[in-house]
Amino acid sequence: MARSSDARTKALATAERLFRIQGYAATGLTQIIDESGSPKGSFYFHFPGGKDALAAEVIDGYGARGRTLIEHLAEQTKGDASLFIRRLCMAFADEMRRSGFTLGCVVQNVGGEKAPLHPELTARLSQALGGWIDAIAVHLEACGYAAVEAAQHASVVIAALEGARTLARVQRDDTIFHAIAAVLTATTPAP
Amino acid sequence: MARSSDARTKALATAERLFRIQGYAATGLTQIIDESGSPKGSFYFHFPGGKDALAAEVIDGYGARGRTLIEHLAEQTKGDASLFIRRLCMAFADEMRRSGFTLGCVVQNVGGEKAPLHPELTARLSQALGGWIDAIAVHLEACGYAAVEAAQHASVVIAALEGARTLARVQRDDTIFHAIAAVLTATTPAP
């Protein structure tokens, strides 16, 4: 069965990258089309809803992949909440370093421009965030956290990592991720 | 005619507000001029460097005011690190709630669009962040933290609060600030 053209896929990947680096408003459709090498004429065939529809798909995909990463890490660190958090922080630090401190978070960048203006997109962003927090909370609970503390700690982990990306990009330094790992594992129960 | 008009001040205040709500690229000069009621013709008289120069001043002012707020809170909570952190989180939560979950952070929004692309602005953003972290670290040390731990904890506080704004705006909920207060005060030394 023929899979749908890769024009869609390439446009989505390029848009995600540019949204993470430049944000939503600063990224023009022209730039997305040019850099993705995808054809210009059929953009509105693939994305009838235009730039917002593309952003919606980017958000969903980015959210799902983030959740998958978390679950993958959780499986590798069964029962050890401290190790899990450290691994998660290091994953963020690695990506940041490898990208030359250029990659931000789609949720943060798009949310910072659209949150109060575009309810539908904001709901999607909230879902992405919620998915990550849930996945972390599930694992923390499996590691011995009480339900309420697990959810609370999970949300703080995500908040800290989100903010850490801003710090790391602006300071061009990834030590903040180590700091978070240290502080947020200080109270974890022994595995 | 007034010798020194308030056009500059009004433009800066409006720009700061809009940068916090919409980000940098999504905020047009026209919107700043219109909403601030400042004159159009003399914009480049007041800001010869254009939009970037205006952003630079916004960043510096925002950074300085943030530092002042932190130092003010520190004076009110002498010796009590836990109380200080809780007060700080509540200040963020209050502003977020009062703004209807619309106000983000200048550093986060501008940094998310400019960090890897505009070194001069990025340096200013880094200075603003550094000022906040320093001010917190100074106070934590005064509360009994060792120097290294004080700096580390201070940077995590800022990272968490930065990220919390993203969460709060997107989820339209300020409980994240309480979660941060709870988690980050779990290990503070007794006053």
Add this chain to the structure above:
Amino acid sequence: MARSSDARTKALATAERLFRIQGYAATGLTQIIDESGSPKGSFYFHFPGGKDALAAEVIDGYGARGRTLIEHLAEQTKGDASLFIRRLCMAFADEMRRSGFTLGCVVQNVGGEKAPLHPELTARLSQALGGWIDAIAVHLEACGYAAVEAAQHASVVIAALEGARTLARVQRDDTIFHAIAAVLTATTPAP
């Protein structure tokens, strides 16, 4: 919809006319678009390089058409250099008169604003001029001039005609073209 629209052609023709009357800087893109009736939205589709790219094409076209005119006149005056020069001067005088003494030369007008500032455009202008001088020199040689004198005389003919346009426009009088014809044919070999 026509597969290949005439918007390009119309924009180029209008730009040439306006450059000849008003020069480059004084001619706005808006005026070109308005007067040519060509669509605004697709201007940068047709001329991705903007105003400069349009000027480059205008220069090339104007240069080529000038050369064609010269070669046409040369064919009509085989062996008679004096007649050729007189015909050429009269062609300039006719156009000047018919335009109500408004039409200058693209090379002169664009060159006067860009010559030292824009090397690429200047090179194109030089090519246009060189083409005209070459075409004249070739014909003069065919009329009995020695190679060196042919090239020299050709360049003087072009210089005089260029300057004559300035005189004619400013004085609203085309007698200068007759003066040039008289002076520059005083030394031509008999046919």
Add this chain to the structure above:
Amino acid sequence: MARSSDARTKALATAERLFRIQGYAATGLTQIIDESGSPKGSFYFHFPGGKDALAAEVIDGYGARGRTLIEHLAEQTKGDASLFIRRLCMAFADEMRRSGFTLGCVVQNVGGEKAPLHPELTARLSQALGGWIDAIAVHLEACGYAAVEAAQHASVVIAALEGARTLARVQRDDTIFHAIAAVLTATTPAP
């Protein structure tokens, strides 16, 4: 007696230079004011008529100085029309070379943008040109030319020199001035 401020003089000199290099429309008042170092606030005190009034004075001054140069050269070459023309051409070539092939003619540049649009300025340009041609014609007559031929030859000399500046700037080469000297002295009466 106190002479009027040099702000006027500096503005006029700078405007003349910029008009010769860039033309009228491409030269902003801001640039004139900045480069001349003259105060901005009092520009409209010195030139109540604005940019056009300044241009008018530039033209008059440029025309008068050109006429003076011609008369000076004429005095140095009494009775020798051929030497006079050669000296004149060399003066143009020298200035062109010394300026790095950047200086055009005020009459040509301003006339090319304003001739059909601004009768008053055009009249001034015509007067400047007429003054030069007259001065040359007077001298040629003194060298033995008949009145009609003197006037005719004078106008061709000016036309050729005007056009030569365009060629020289665009080709970055001053040989055209030598060519003109050679061709236009081929028929001069012996001194």
Add this chain to the structure above:
DNA sequence: ACGTGCGGGACATCCCGTTATT
């Protein structure tokens, strides 16, 4: 699914001329 072209508006920037103040 894709290239070409259109429509109209917004962008940051810079312009020239005029004020009130000194």
Add this chain to the structure above:
DNA sequence: AATAACGGGATGTCCCGCACGT
């Protein structure tokens, strides 16, 4: 005679969304 500030418009550029035809 110069300053600081304004008014409003124009600049070139680029945008997003949508037509066509293939």
